[in-house]
Amino acid sequence: MSGRVIEGVSVEWENVRQCFSLDPAVVHLNHGSSGAVPVPAQRAQQRLRDEMEADPPRFYAVGLVDRIAHTRRHLAGFLGADPDGSALVGNTTIGTALVLGSLDARTGDEIVTTEHGYGAVRLAVDALCARSGAVHRTVPLPPAPTDDEVVAAVTGAVTGRTRLVIIDQIASPTARLFPVARITSALRPAGVPVLVDAAHVPGQLPVSVSELGADFWVGNLHKWAYAPRGTALFAVAPAWRERIRPLVVSWEQESGFPARVESQGTLDYTPWLAAPTALFTLRTLGVEAVREHNARLAEYGQRVVAAALGVEPPAGAPGLAMRVVPLPSGLATDLASASALRRRIADELGFEVAVNPYRGQGLLRLSAQVYNQASDYERLAERLPGFLASLS
Known part of the structure; x- marks a missing residue:
């Protein structure tokens, strides 16, 4: 080349x-x-930091929401996600917290995960269950299950009380690829929402988020897509978008999803804004x-x-x-x-x-x-x- x-x-x-x-x-x-993070993306982020520090009030007040939206459209396009139904967040753990905080879980409700799930996600589910009285059901799976074993085990764990299923697209501890499209398809008739933890997917595997059929999908771009750390895309199905509650209410609250999730005051947005340079580096290679x-x-x-x-x-x-x-x-x-x-x-x-x-x-x-x-x-x-x- x-x-x-x-x-x-x-x-x-x-x-x-x-x-x-x-x-x-x-x-x-x-x-x-x-x-x-490749050096080109580091330099792009530093240039943005320099811009921010040269005139902080202007950086945050003039056009920032539009710049974030433009970046979101760019990243969503790369991942085959609906840009109007996606929000930029810091990482998959934050995306998971947004979903859990929007569930209105009650005593007796059930949240299903698998043994292959990420530890921080498990802790987040346990914390929600401790507050709400909901039950965390962990599906046992062998270290290297077949796709059929995964689908059968996860669907078999779902009951009339299941409020959410969380499934990894690529499991962090075991590096297993899970059949998320089959799981979402199998659970759709029961109306059970599915959150796909795709922390390792962007950049590592080709993906069309919209075609997976998940209610929620969140993937980090700061791993295999070379973006500065603190960059992830959180995609939400239409029925859930206005039900997502931001972790912090800020100035874009009345704008609805996704701006109400992305707007966090004086957060450092330079990782997001530098992410297109990271993707350009990946595409150049x-x-x-x-x-x-x-x-x-x-x-x-x-x-x-x-x-x-x-x-x-x-x-x-x-x-x-x-x-x-x-x-x-x-x-x-x-x-x-x-x-x-x-x-x-x-x-x-x-x-x-x-x-x-x-x-x-x-x-x-x-x-x-x-x-x-x-x-x-x-x-x-x-x-x-x-x-x-x-x-x-």
Whole structure:
């Protein structure tokens, strides 16, 4: 491909690592957790910060609502979502909080999630249930369920009291791709609303949000779509849009959804406004080329690390840039020990990875991004077995 210069940075495969400001002393194999913002998007955001600080009253008072709406239309178009039925929010956890806060849950109502769900979402549901008297029903699933098993388990957990089903499109701890379109279709006749937690979808997989049929869909653009952190799209079906209550009531309250959700006073909106530059960077590299590179490299990384540990990894879905490798028995069996092991791998070996427990089994989650190469995973495969053996 011929290179492009964006914000003074040459963006092309030959020097793609130079598009990121990551510490070269660390091997970054955990893009899925916090992402990494390309330098062009960093510079675009800094230019916006400079504009904001040069005249703060003008930045917030003159045209900001229209600028946010323009950005929203751009991001919604990339994701196949209705721009008039979508709002920009900080992350998927905030989108989940907006849904939960708009449910009017009561004693005896039920909210259904799965064991693969994200920890912060689980905590949010538990907090709502503690306040309202509702019941949190967690659907048990094996670490690597089939699509049929997922659909049967989730639909089988729904009762006449179910007020909401929350399903991951890509599960964070296990890197499983769930059949969300089948689930929304199966639950539609019962009138049970579905919230799709798509934190890892934008940029990693092609998606048409409107075609999924979910009542709510929220995905982060600051992971695989290169946007500055604090950028997510929250899409809402028409029947729910005017029922969504903002977490903070501010000046656009009377404007209705989505402006009443997006307007939060002197919030720093520069991550949102810089997000189109991030997407332009992704498109300049080539969206499909990036996805293919990342998926193939993640599969390779999983294979070589699993072989080094002498374990059989679960098959990953085609196209995913995250894969998991089971850790030896007794390691990372709970959240605290998983967090401690991740930190030791980073501090003592120099590799940033994700470590999560699932049913008492530690899972090493590896991500792949354009700044990675095969040797990153080969070096981890060389060093990790001896390190883990020393811990046990």
